[in-house]
Amino acid sequence: MNKWIVVLLALVLTGCVRQHFRGDYGYSVANNSEVQTINPEAGNIDRPIVTGHGAKLDAGYTRYLQDDGTVEEGRVVEDVGSD
Incomplete structure (x- = not known):
């Protein structure tokens, strides 16, 4: 008898859970992602590759x-020449 009560209670509770889901369930996550994106077209812009002077980059990395x-x-900050 106790098994049937547990099964019946589980079925009743699973029916109640679906009432909390609205039609826009999950919309808030998608909306927050879109709102936090500053420029959604940034990946489509063709820009040149940023390069640097190899010796200066190597010296900075070594330091x-x-x-x-x-x-x-x-x-603290030393002057940097443009050699």
């Missing part, structure tokens, strides 16, 4: 790898 996190006294 980054050798950095130990300490700050020296004096000027």
Whole structure:
């Protein structure tokens, strides 16, 4: 008898769950994704590839790898020439 009550209660509760779903169920996620996209056509714009000077990029990367996190006294940002 207890098994039939559990089965009947499970069937009744599954029928109640569907009442909470509205016709626009899942719309809020899609809407939030669209609202947070600044420029949806950005991927379709043909732009040139950004390049840089190889030696300067390599020097900057080397300095980054050798950095130990300490700050020296004096000027933090050094002037960069356009060699």
